[in-house]
Amino acid sequence: MSGEPIIRLRGLAKSYYRESLEIPVLQGIDLEIPAGGYYALMGPSGSGKTTLLNLIAGIDRPTGGELEVCGHTLNGLDDDELAAWRSTYVGFIFQNYNLVPVLTAFENVELPLLLTPMSRRARREKVEEALAHVGLTEWMEHYPRQLSGGQEQRVAVARAIVGDPELLVADEPTGALDHKNAEEIMALMEGLNRDLGKTIVMVTHDPKAAHHARHQIHLEKGVLDRTIEVNR
Amino acid sequence: MKYLRLVLRSFLRSKRRTVLTILSITVSVALIAILQSILATLNAFANNPDASNRIVVRHKVSITNLLPTRYADWLRQQPEVESVMGLQWFQGVYIDRSNFFPNFASEAEFVNTVFKEEIVEYSDAQFREFLRDRNGALVGKNLADKYGWKLGDVVSLKSELFPITVRLTIRCIFRSKRPADELALHFNYKLLEEGVSYMKGRVGTFFVRVHRADDVPKLIERIDRHFHDAVEPTYSETENAFQLEFLKMMGNYSAIIQMITGAVLVAILIVTANTMAMAIRERTTEISVLRAIGFRTSQILAMLMGEGILLSVLGGAGGLAIAWLLAGAVRGYVGTFLPYLQNFHIDAGTMSLCFHATLAVGTLSTFIPAYRAARRPIVDGLRSL
Structure with a gap:
């Protein structure tokens, strides 16, 4: 687990502007996360944890500092380069699953692979493998409306891992789930980290979910408060 | 191609909305296709290449004033002239006014040379019978078929212009190149002269056929100059210009049709x-998710544009199909009382116009909401859930 840093943040800052008023959200974040790490970002509402996750995932741009993830400095990439980078290195898991309702589970998982030059047969193999990993082989032809919340989130996890990215980012992945399903998703993510060596950065309010991570990073009013190693 | 499935699934996301929008485009495009085809048909009537070497000579004051039939003698002496025929619009009613068709009192012996391109196929024996019988009638095949007329049948026409009813015997049936030309009936001018005293030695128009179309302008000028100081001065023009004047009696139909077309296009654009704005707005989060997992802005834009263009092109294709089906009805019903529309059809130009118009509608209507959605910051889209 003590690999080279996969995420390096130096003086990272993010501000939003409302007319001429600057609203700082993150200030001077210095952080290194090693490859294979499992980190939970925690903190009260407005502390900047989701903003930090968005910056690490390359879906938002910092207003200051340096951001190096998976060996790429993201600051200088244009929109298309950033999109290509995300498709290669990052898998996303959202609180509300965010599956495309008109596509089957199989087709949802296949989406990231459409961006690759993979053949149809190769895509099928990869999708079936990912769905088997989350235990939904039998449900691949079902539409999201035909699945439970827990199953939808499993499909989302399969979609996140199908392209074999180095980094998984999860924003409140258990926020919309009951306790049982939340535990199953957490166990699944723990397995991805432990068995497949995926680096995971997860935003959560839930101390039980955070307990599954190996480290907890606490943010307070946009600054890094402390990093705790989780003892299990 | 691999994104096509995504486009098609999104396209059918709200089936009712999609179908209703396609139907509204279908109806609008059908209307545009019909109107534009009417315009093209009418314009073609006034741009008849077969009439390029024919001149119509009428009274300078108006079409209702008559010219002496002796003018034909001078006209026939002109070296450019191939044939001359006096022709009078008879406006005869067959049974009742709903049975409208063009009918003329013509100088029978010249009708097949002046209208060589219109009276194309006929039996010489039948034509001789037509010339022999003072009450004979020469009718187009379409017209004969429409009323079930056969050779030897007697047809009565009550004129709305002259105090006379003529009883005609069908003596010759001809075929033409254009269906509209087969709706005409000609009978011997002498019958009109005998029945209406003030028509003796007088006629409404002369149709003059010249050998070469290039000679038309100078002959027109010479005819009108020659009769300039006569008691009945003439006004000569090409047959196409003459037809156009009749069309203009319907008002500025071209401007009216273009205005309606423009209004319908704006309506379907809206x-x-x-x-598309609704379809895209309700997918804000989904679009942001696609972009988050690596879809480029241009790919998102292309998929959304594909949906919009597919919507409008399907509507356009449906509209053209309906217009094509309606074309037969227009020919059959409207063409009956407006013979200009006997040649009505949806031509390639109109189809091309409708196709490009629907492409433009699809592109214009989708581009702005699609561009905004594709360019929207990903985090804003994810937040809008």
């Missing part, structure tokens, strides 16, 4: 834009 309907499609509204549909």
Whole structure:
């Protein structure tokens, strides 16, 4: 687990502007996360944890500092380069699953692979493998409306891992789930980290979910408060 | 191609909305296709290449004033002239006014040379019978078929212009190149002269056929100059110009049709834009998710544009199909009382116009909402859930 840093943040800052008023959200974040790490970002509402996750995932741009993830400095990439980078290195898991309702589970998982030059047969193999990993082989032809919340989130996890990215980012992945399903998703993510060596950065309010991570990073009013190693 | 499935699934996301929008485009495009085809048909009538070497000579004051039939003698002496025929619009009613068709009192012996391109196929024996019988009638095949007339049948026409009813015997049936030309009936001018005293030695128009179309302008000028100081001065023009004057009696139909077309196009643009704006707005989060997992802005834009264009092109294709089906009805019903529309059809130009118009509607209506959605910051889209 003590690999080279996969995420390096130096003086990272993010501000939003409302007319001429600057609203700082993150200030001077210095952080290194090693490859294979499992980190939970925690903190009260407005502390900047989701903003930090968005910056690490390359879906938002910092207003200051340096951001190096998976060996790429993201600051200088244009929109298309950033999109290509995300498709290669990052898998996303959202609180509300965010599956495309008109596509089957199989087709949802296949989406990231459409961006690759993979053949149809190769895509099928990869999708079936990912769905088997989350235990939904039998449900691949079902539409999201035909699945439970827990199953939808499993499909989302399969979609996140199908392209074999180095980094998984999860924003409140258990926020919309009951306790049982939340535990199953957490166990699944723990397995991805432990068995497949995926680096995971997860935003959560839930101390039980955070307990599954190996480290907890606490943010307070946009600054890094402390990093705790989780003892299990 | 691999994104096509995504486009098609999104396209059918709200089936009712999609179908209703396609139907609204279908109806609008059918209307545009019919109107534009009417315009093209009418314009073609006034741009008849077969009439390029024919001149119509009428009284300078108006079409209702008559010219002496002796003018034909001078006209026939002109070296450019191939044939001359006096022709009078008879406006005869067959049974009742709903049975409208063009009918003329013509100088029978010249009708097949002056209208060589219109009276194309006929039996010489039948034509001789037509010339022999003072009450004979020469009718187009379409017209004969429409009323079930056969050779030897007697047809009565009551004129709305002259105090006379003529009883005609069908003596010759001809075929033409254009269906509209087969709706005409000609009978011997002498019958009109005998029945209406003030028509003796007088006629409404002369149709003059010249050997070479290039000679038309100078002959027109010479005819009108020659009769300039006569008691009945003439006004000569090409047959196409003459037809155009009749069409103009319907008002500035071209401007009216173009205005309606423009209004319908704006309406379908608004309907499609509204549909696409709704369809895209309700997918804000989904679009942001696609972008988060690596879809480029241009790919998102292309998929959304594909949906909009598919919507409008399907509507356009449906509209053209309906217009094509309606074309037969227009020929059969409207063409009966407006013979200009006997040649009505949806031509390639109109189809091309409708196709490009629907492409433009699809592109214009989708581009702005699609561009905004594709360019929206990903985090804003994810937040809008």
